Amino acid sequence: MGLHPVTIGDLPLPLAAMNQSNVTVQMLAAEAALTGDPELVVTAIAMDPLTSAVLTLKEIRDLTIEMFEAQEKHLPHFKGKRPKKLYDITIPDGTEGVPVPLDPALSVANRLVSLGD
Numbered sequence: 726m727g728l729h730p731v732t733i734g735d736l737p738l739p740l741a742a743m744n745q746s747n748v749t750v751q752m753l754a755a756e757a758a759l760t761g762d763p764e765l766v767v768t769a770i771a772m773d774p775l776t777s778a779v780l781t782l783k784e785i786r787d788l789t790i791e792m793f794e795a796q797e798k799h800l801p802h803f804k805g806k807r808p809k810k811l812y813d814i815t816i817p818d819g820t821e822g823v824p825v826p827l828d829p830a831l832s833v834a835n836r837l838v839s840l841g842d
Contacts, residue, residue, distance in 0.1 A: 743829055746774055763793060763808045778825045786811060 736744065750773045757765035770776055771785045780788065786808060793800065793807040827835075 746772075747830075750774075758802070761803045761806065763789075763803055763806050766793075767808045774828045775831060778828060781816065783811070783816075 735741075750769050753765055753769035753772065757763070757769060767786055767789045770789055771782060776785060787810075789808050790810060793803070797805070
């Protein structure tokens with residue numbers, strides 16, 4: 726029956742702001758798919774709140790390169806292009822990580838699971 730959008734009206738500003746981080750990631754991913762730009766894929770993955778909460782930029786780039794290699798046959802529109810391997814992203818010795826707050830959507834999902842139990 727096709728796609729049928731559902732309109733819910735204006736979101737309250739806090740909800741719109743929470744959604745915007747995900748919408749931005751999705752728009753970057755769509756742009757990457759439409760243009761065949763592998764660097765936009767890296768950017769989209771790096772901007773994902775859950776990914777950036779647990780991986781460094783170097784780890785995200787390396788992961789994306791690995792995914793491109795593993796899924797190359799499913800990505801013909803990228804014409805064999807992959808994100809560039811960068812070696813200049815370093816973490817100085819002695820740098821200590823800091824706690825990162827849980828993504829609000831994941832926090833809600835975890836709470837719903839615990840309520841279901």
